[in-house]
Amino acid sequence: MPYEGRFSGSPAAWLRYAYSDLELARVRRPSKVLFEELCFHAQQAAEKALKAVLITKGVPPPKTHNIRTLLDLLPQEVNVPEEIEDAASLTDYAVTSRYPGVFESVDEKEYKEAVRLAERVVLWAERIIR
Secondary structure, three states: OOOOOOOOOOHHHHHHHHHHHHHHHHOOOOOOOOHHHHHHHHHHHHHHHHHHHHHHOOOOOOOOOOHHHHHHHOOOOOOOOHHHHHHHHHHHHOOHHHOOOOOOOOOHHHHHHHHHHHHHHHHHHHHHHO
């Protein structure tokens, strides 16, 4: 459901939060922390970075965790490389993978790929908004 109000905060502030989530995704995993939880932070980093780009381009971001939705809202003048498009796969980590019994467990390889995708989105977004 779209958010009817406006997000506050500048693109730089959104990017700051994206970097914070990216750092949380990269932490050395304590033994009882699930890869799913770290992947959630990777998803959040990409989501917030994309919202920073949308705000930069004058597009109010909807209240959604869906990366594909955010990518589809980018104006046509924004060049979106395929590796950024691939980040749509991070959406699964936003909600459902954080609860037992809904998805298969995330392994280390999948986790590393999630972080790699998030890093690329955040760096790409930074280049656009700066």
